[in-house]
Amino acid sequence: MESGIAQAVHLLKQENNRLQERIEALEEENKALQSYLQGITKLYDGTIHLAEHKNLLTLLDEILYQAIVIMNTDHGSLLLVEEETEELVFVLVHGELRESLEGYRMPWQQGIAGWTVEHKEPLIVNQTQFDPRFSAEVDIAFGITSNKILAVPMIADNQVIGVIELVNKRDGSDFITSDATILSLLALFAANSLDRLNRQLDLEESD
Numbered sequence: 621m622e623s624g625i626a627q628a629v630h631l632l633k634q635e636n637n638r639l640q641e642r643i644e645a646l647e648e649e650n651k652a653l654q655s656y657l658q659g660i661t662k663l664y665d666g667t668i669h670l671a672e673h674k675n676l677l678t679l680l681d682e683i684l685y686q687a688i689v690i691m692n693t694d695h696g697s698l699l700l701v702e703e704e705t706e707e708l709v710f711v712l713v714h715g716e717l718r719e720s721l722e723g724y725r726m727p728w729q730q731g732i733a734g735w736t737v738e739h740k741e742p743l744i745v746n747q748t749q750f751d752p753r754f755s756a757e758v759d760i761a762f763g764i765t766s767n768k769i770l771a772v773p774m775i776a777d778n779q780v781i782g783v784i785e786l787v788n789k790r791d792g793s794d795f796i797t798s799d800a801t802i803l804s805l806l807a808l809f810a811a812n813s814l815d816r817l818n819r820q821l822d823l824e825e826s827d
Contacts, residue, residue, distance in 0.1 A: 653690050676817055680810055681712050687806055688714050688786065691799050695764075695787040697721065698810070701728055701737060701780060708733055708783065715787075717762055724758070731755030732769045733783040740780055742772040742800040770795040772807045776815035784810070 680698060688696040695715035699708040707725045728737055735753045736743050746768045748754040759766050766787045774782035784807050789795065 649690060653686075676813055677712065680813070681714075683806055683810075684712055684784070685714050687784075687803055690802065691770075691786055691795075692790045693786045693788055694790060695766075695785075697785045697787075698774075698782060699733055699785065700774075700782040700814075708737070711782075717764065720762060721758070724761075726755075726757060730757065732771045733785055736771040736773050736783050737780045740773050740775060742770070742804055744795045744797075744800060745769045746794040768795055770799055770803060772800060772804045774807045774811035774814070776811040781811055781814060782807075 684696050684698055695713070695717065697710050697714075698712040700711050701707075702709050702725075705725070706728050708728045708730075710721050710724045713721045726733075728734055732743055732745055732748075732751075732753055732755075734755075743753075745751045745754060748766055748769060754766075754769070756766075758764070764787075768788050770786045772784050773780045774784065784803055786795070786799075786803065
């Protein structure tokens, strides 16, 4: 009888510990989401007051990091379209390739990001090895394995100016539609902010 009670107490303690860990994880996710939304608000409020390109990129970099935390992914990147060379350029990168991947270029119609540019819509690919739209160029060049990818377009004036990509959830789970919705919010404000900044710089150059 006593051993049965002891076993039940032990199981209850285990379950309590599991629930406590889950509560702590949810609290961290909530903090990350709040930081992300605060960053989005700052980005929205500051778009017409930006004076320096680096200020915008710093803010976008911080918000991209929060998006990675919220969705618990290994890597995240912001790529911009360079029309002159018809390439996508990795401008912001989070993850182990932050130093090496920033500045890397690839054809703007290549891979998941290229498909997103061409079709102007988000794309979730949870089995890249079976998807013909996936290009392994970056994986091969940098020695990584991209199993799952979420990509959303950055659109301003009906023109795709870039792509935001997240790669591999750390718990191995799939990307879902709500992930694309959250990331698309960042992409919307990022695109509008960059477009406003470019217009501002063009006006300054013409004066």
